[in-house]
Amino acid sequence: ARDSDTIKIKGSDTEVNLAVQLAETFHSDNPEVFVSISGGGSGLGIASLLNGTADMANSSRSINSEEIVLFHKKTITIDSFIFAQDAIAFVVSDELPIDSISTKTLALVLSGTYKNWSSVTSKKMPVNIYGRQSNSGTHDFVKKKLKIAFSPHAKEMNGNAQILEAIKQDNSGIGYVGAGYVIHGGSKGLKVLTVYSGEDIAVSPLNSKMIAAGKYFFQRPLFQYYKSNSYDKVKPFLDFEKGQIGQKIIKEAGYYPVN
Amino acid sequence: MKNINIDFPKNQVTSLIGPSGCGKSTLLRCFNRMHDLSSDAKIEGSIKLDDLDIYDKKNSVTEIRKRIGMVFQKPNPLPKSIYENMSYALNIHQFPKNEIQKLIESALKESYLWEEVKDELKKPAVKLSGGQQQRLCIARTTVLRPEVILMDEPCSALDPISTRKIEELIVSLKKDYTIVIVTHNMQQAQRISDKVAFMYLGELVEFGNCQDVFQNPQNELTKNYVGGHFG
Amino acid sequence: MKNINIDFPKNQVTSLIGPSGCGKSTLLRCFNRMHDLSSDAKIEGSIKLDDLDIYDKKNSVTEIRKRIGMVFQKPNPLPKSIYENMSYALNIHQFPKNEIQKLIESALKESYLWEEVKDELKKPAVKLSGGQQQRLCIARTTVLRPEVILMDEPCSALDPISTRKIEELIVSLKKDYTIVIVTHNMQQAQRISDKVAFMYLGELVEFGNCQDVFQNPQNELTKNYVGGHFG
Amino acid sequence: MKKRLSRFLNWTILLGCTILVCLFLGIILFDIFSKGMSSLSWGFISQPPTKGMTHGGILPAITGTLWLTLITTLFAVPFGIACAIYLNEYARPSVLTSMIRASIRNLAGIPSIIYGLFGLALFVQALHLGTSVLSAGLTLGLLSLPYIITTTEEALKRIPDSMREATLALGATQFETIKDVVLPKALPGILTGVILTLSRAAGETAPILFTGVAFYINGSTTSVNQEFMALPYHLYMLSTQHQSIEQVRPLAYGTAVVLILLVFVLNIIAFYIRFKQRTQQ
Amino acid sequence: MDVKKRETTDWLLKQLFKAIGLITIVLLGGIFMMLIYNSIAFFAKVNPVDFFTGYQWDPGSVDGNYSILPLLASTGLVAAGSMLIAVPLGIFTAAFLSEFAPGKLQAVLKPVIEMLAAIPSVAIGFLGIVLVGPGIAKLFGIQNGLNALNGSVLLAVMALPTIITISEDAINAVPKTYREASLALGADKWATLFQVTLPAALPGLIAAVMLGLGRALGETMTVLMATGNASAMPGGFLDSIRTITATIAIEMGEVPYQTTHYFALFAIAAVLFLITLAINFLGEYFANSLRKFQA
Numbered sequence A: 001a002r003d004s005d006t007i008k009i010k011g012s013d014t015e016v017n018l019a020v021q022l023a024e025t026f027h028s029d030n031p032e033v034f035v036s037i038s039g040g041g042s043g044l045g046i047a048s049l050l051n052g053t054a055d056m057a058n059s060s061r062s063i064n065s066e067e068i069v070l071f072h073k074k075t076i077t078i079d080s081f082i083f084a085q086d087a088i089a090f091v092v093s094d095e096l097p098i099d100s101i102s103t104k105t106l107a108l109v110l111s112g113t114y115k116n117w118s119s120v121t122s123k124k125m126p127v128n129i130y131g132r133q134s135n136s137g138t139h140d141f142v143k144k145k146l147k148i149a150f151s152p153h154a155k156e157m158n159g160n161a162q163i164l165e166a167i168k169q170d171n172s173g174i175g176y177v178g179a180g181y182v183i184h185g186g187s188k189g190l191k192v193l194t195v196y197s198g199e200d201i202a203v204s205p206l207n208s209k210m211i212a213a214g215k216y217f218f219q220r221p222l223f224q225y226y227k228s229n230s231y232d233k234v235k236p237f238l239d240f241e242k243g244q245i246g247q248k249i250i251k252e253a254g255y256y257p258v259n
Numbered sequence B, C: 001m002k003n004i005n006i007d008f009p010k011n012q013v014t015s016l017i018g019p020s021g022c023g024k025s026t027l028l029r030c031f032n033r034m035h036d037l038s039s040d041a042k043i044e045g046s047i048k049l050d051d052l053d054i055y056d057k058k059n060s061v062t063e064i065r066k067r068i069g070m071v072f073q074k075p076n077p078l079p080k081s082i083y084e085n086m087s088y089a090l091n092i093h094q095f096p097k098n099e100i101q102k103l104i105e106s107a108l109k110e111s112y113l114w115e116e117v118k119d120e121l122k123k124p125a126v127k128l129s130g131g132q133q134q135r136l137c138i139a140r141t142t143v144l145r146p147e148v149i150l151m152d153e154p155c156s157a158l159d160p161i162s163t164r165k166i167e168e169l170i171v172s173l174k175k176d177y178t179i180v181i182v183t184h185n186m187q188q189a190q191r192i193s194d195k196v197a198f199m200y201l202g203e204l205v206e207f208g209n210c211q212d213v214f215q216n217p218q219n220e221l222t223k224n225y226v227g228g229h230f231g
Numbered sequence D: 001m002k003k004r005l006s007r008f009l010n011w012t013i014l015l016g017c018t019i020l021v022c023l024f025l026g027i028i029l030f031d032i033f034s035k036g037m038s039s040l041s042w043g044f045i046s047q048p049p050t051k052g053m054t055h056g057g058i059l060p061a062i063t064g065t066l067w068l069t070l071i072t073t074l075f076a077v078p079f080g081i082a083c084a085i086y087l088n089e090y091a092r093p094s095v096l097t098s099m100i101r102a103s104i105r106n107l108a109g110i111p112s113i114i115y116g117l118f119g120l121a122l123f124v125q126a127l128h129l130g131t132s133v134l135s136a137g138l139t140l141g142l143l144s145l146p147y148i149i150t151t152t153e154e155a156l157k158r159i160p161d162s163m164r165e166a167t168l169a170l171g172a173t174q175f176e177t178i179k180d181v182v183l184p185k186a187l188p189g190i191l192t193g194v195i196l197t198l199s200r201a202a203g204e205t206a207p208i209l210f211t212g213v214a215f216y217i218n219g220s221t222t223s224v225n226q227e228f229m230a231l232p233y234h235l236y237m238l239s240t241q242h243q244s245i246e247q248v249r250p251l252a253y254g255t256a257v258v259l260i261l262l263v264f265v266l267n268i269i270a271f272y273i274r275f276k277q278r279t280q281q
Numbered sequence E: 001m002d003v004k005k006r007e008t009t010d011w012l013l014k015q016l017f018k019a020i021g022l023i024t025i026v027l028l029g030g031i032f033m034m035l036i037y038n039s040i041a042f043f044a045k046v047n048p049v050d051f052f053t054g055y056q057w058d059p060g061s062v063d064g065n066y067s068i069l070p071l072l073a074s075t076g077l078v079a080a081g082s083m084l085i086a087v088p089l090g091i092f093t094a095a096f097l098s099e100f101a102p103g104k105l106q107a108v109l110k111p112v113i114e115m116l117a118a119i120p121s122v123a124i125g126f127l128g129i130v131l132v133g134p135g136i137a138k139l140f141g142i143q144n145g146l147n148a149l150n151g152s153v154l155l156a157v158m159a160l161p162t163i164i165t166i167s168e169d170a171i172n173a174v175p176k177t178y179r180e181a182s183l184a185l186g187a188d189k190w191a192t193l194f195q196v197t198l199p200a201a202l203p204g205l206i207a208a209v210m211l212g213l214g215r216a217l218g219e220t221m222t223v224l225m226a227t228g229n230a231s232a233m234p235g236g237f238l239d240s241i242r243t244i245t246a247t248i249a250i251e252m253g254e255v256p257y258q259t260t261h262y263f264a265l266f267a268i269a270a271v272l273f274l275i276t277l278a279i280n281f282l283g284e285y286f287a288n289s290l291r292k293f294q295a
């Protein structure tokens, strides 16, 4: 494969495993096109686009104003494409006597105000937060949605899957991952919390109907950004994602199609 | 090495002489089992201190080495202070703490070193001159009150003045200790020793009173050697 | 080193003698600029080959070394085959390919080595005996037809029989080459040399015909040295 | 009595420490091999990963690591040897020489992640090589340079001067001497050092993180400006980032086995060369 | 004529080799300059006082908290812990190897140590996740073993080969006469080892520890995988920690280039660089003082 035949995709860890599966099937349908995928986080993808080291950036957050300025300075025009939807799942050990949580409580727990589960449940155990790195799209999204700063005692795991692994072992832990990870990580020892905001009923991130209706508080679009002038190169892949096979893979991976 | 039979008489100085490589050092090191360290040496025969068999496994080698001190060719003070050099062995052999100071002082006086170092006992021993170092090594040995002191060319690394001092020291020590000394210097052997043993190729060739061996050697080899013809 | 003025006469063997450390090797190595390699040596005065100034920057050092060969104390064959040892310098100096074989053969014959190695020229040179190796080193030098051959104790690492062979070789080579040899062996110097230079502490003390220097030395130092009193 | 006890204690402490150190190696190898051998098969090393990397093999990671090591070699070995030649054959003791030596010692002590940053700033950004196997290989090359210089210089030091004098006295130039005598003679020693250094480079992860390693690529790397997969990063990814960590754990163990085997084979080759050389002398 | 050509080649190549030798200085200087240049860009935006005295590293927050202190404390803690384990183990093993092990045992043990040195750091980090971490969690009855202690154990394993090899050299370099002196005074070999040989080898042993420490401070993958990466100020060995190296590895992947956060990572890298440089110089100093004392 020469460089020109390879689509370089970088960015979001949330999307990376999904992108791998898409690329795999895409390549077996189009053997002359190669795809190279790296995770690292949403920020890396956008930065790579800026630096010309990627053709496409996966991002689980929208591009921020600081970045728009940078693109403007370099006179790069970019387009975006939303190829799927994600619902961030909050996960605890199944030994913790709690099934749903309000966004308000969540904010108090994640910001480190509640240091013990006794404030929320009958159990008296310290709260252990398993989160993502400060610059991940997911981290950024949760923080902005809840309008908090994360507790500095939150452990920053290297990926979504490691968060699940940790919570399986830690019956006082809480963490957040993309929806795709919950079905794949296996539910043994885990519990996905339903979330209610305000007066509404609690919604599960696994409930596709509610998501389709836009009712889950932490649902978000998954973006792919690309330079306008490399549209021709990435088009076959985008078409593939939009197509039937692509959407099927996305669904099977635990994410939600764009309506 | 073979065929070696010597009685080292008490309170006398016995010199071991012979050409380089003849086994003088080797023999000397047998006396305090220094070879235990290195080698796969084969040991036959016996070496006795009074009636104690040195190579008997039952006897503790550290005890033997305490009773048979050794001074080496190159002064080898430990990389510690003068005081620690002296106290090291005393501590190891668990001499009572309150006596240590006194023992050290008397041993240093015995080696005529006290006056020179009494104000700087904390100084690293390596800062001393070569001759002082060697006297320190001797004092370090005598402080344990051994019965025998072995010396392997103790002056060969020293200047004539230091050598002279050490020689005087050796002579003055012999009233308390039995001394065995290896030397290459015939004049030195004549000056200090009561008995002389001449070795050649690992064998003892001649052993007798100092006078006899030098003035009137019995063996042809000895005659050549002390006459300076080889070596 | 200072005050050295020697004319090495053509087609004669000149020996450099003197106690160890007096600068014989140093002087010898000046002649083919071997010191260029190592040191920050200060060079004063001049060394001339015929009328060529050896230390003139204009003159190529490789060319000089081709004209002034050198044989070392320890035989140092290259870690290659016998043939390659001989051909190496010829190739470097771009001798015509078709002559190489012939040149090697005649040089080996000249060194009386041909008969011993002609069937195994492909053998690694290090497999030869010490004496053979040294003769190979000499042949390797003569194959370039130098004008002068410098030898630094060429026999000191060899047994008496090999030494004898090399000495004969040196004598037979002198009809074609000017030879300068360093030796510690007075007998050897007398056997092979026409001229003798005696050095002491970096200075040339005496230089003259072999006979004169040995039988009738002018200088007190020389007299002591050749008489065997020091060194 | 007290003495005997303390002697016994001393003995147990020293022996115990030594045994513990050996035990560390034992535990590492036992755990990885006992759990990883079962996933090892021909398919594992000859196939690309499939089904979102939950099945199939690790071929692209193996070829990626080989590419990487090749580029590292091509860059670091000539430069490293040249520098060692300068230091050992030409350089006189001087301020400059001691500065070079101090640089080399300090370069060897710089954390590998900082080489990663430097590679990112120099090769990826400044030289516009992008994130590619070339950038990553050059970064690892820089990292390896001080080790290659030091081991080569040591090998050169063991060549006696008499060897050099032999050819110099025949009128060879210094370079001819180095080329014809010194280098051939020092070759086994240089080779040992180079192989050991490369085995370390092959196991490095931090310097390639930002310079070109990819989570996944279709097919194997075939050109130097492509991104690549690498064994150490693959192991890192499978054990921390993959979405089904539990499911791919056997693959992670298998990858660890392949990585360790690769490194050990290189080490054993180096030991063998060293052993051969010692017995010959 | 041809001679001219050969000698010109020789001269040219000599210059080439010299130029390549100079590259090492350029390389070190280049790395230094890169770090300094980017750090200056960082300090233009963030007050150095905050950088060194704040207590929070949280670049994502609105006003951006860039304080190296928790990272430094983490790095120091995990490295100190690893040295607590590795130094006695390493020095005693070296002492056993050089003073007591018979030749045949040495021939077995040396390759073992080289093999230990050869194991890639990811493999060690991997074991931290699957083996050591869970083991520690069980042992201390805590929920998660990804903490400073885990990192210290793993780093100790990685630093051991360095410490053992250099300590052994240092012990071997102690003149035999010291041992003889002590033995001849009737000291047994233990007293000789602990009271004479090891003290005499001390500068070399310190150099060994310094180099091992440098290794532990600079290690990335192992700590990244096995210590939990919490950026709070660590309170003890059972807390999750985040070292400087891990911070760079995590965040460099996620930052847009040329932003404050990007420069901040170079600034902490510069601090790490200066620390390792200082440790190298210290190690070198002690190694040199050993050499002097041998002469």
Ligand SMILES: Nc1ncnc2c1ncn2[C@@H]1O[C@H](COP(=O)(O)OP(=O)(O)OP(=O)(O)O)[C@@H](O)[C@H]1O
Pocket (backbone or CB within 6 Å): B001, B002, B018, B019, B020, B021, B022, B023, B024, B025, B026, B027, B201, B202
């Ligand atoms: N009988 C022997 N059998 C085997 N080896 C021997 C014998 N005697 C001496 N040697 C060896 O000869 C070497 C020289 O011995 P030693 O050091 O005792 O000589 P020395 O007389 O002290 O020489 P110097 O006067 O130079 O100190 C030693 O390596 C020793 O192992």
Ligand SMILES: Nc1ncnc2c1ncn2[C@@H]1O[C@H](COP(=O)(O)OP(=O)(O)OP(=O)(O)O)[C@@H](O)[C@H]1O
Pocket (backbone or CB within 6 Å): C001, C002, C018, C019, C020, C021, C022, C023, C024, C025, C026, C027, C184, C201, C202
């Ligand atoms: N005039 C001088 N000035 C300074 N150093 C000198 C002088 N002459 C000789 N030397 C030094 O003395 C040392 C011994 O010199 P050299 O090797 O030439 O002695 P030698 O006569 O060949 O001794 P040997 O017979 O042992 O080979 C060398 O290191 C050399 O640098």
Ligand SMILES: [Mg+2]
Pocket (backbone or CB within 6 Å): B024, B025, B026, B152
């Ligand atoms: Mg002796």
Ligand SMILES: [Mg+2]
Pocket (backbone or CB within 6 Å): C024, C025, C026, C152
């Ligand atoms: Mg000489």
Ligand SMILES: O=P([O-])([O-])[O-]
Pocket (backbone or CB within 6 Å): A011, A012, A013, A014, A015, A040, A041, A042, A043, A059, A060, A132, A135, A136, A137, A138, A139
């Ligand atoms: O990996 P992220 O989707 O959280 O950027």
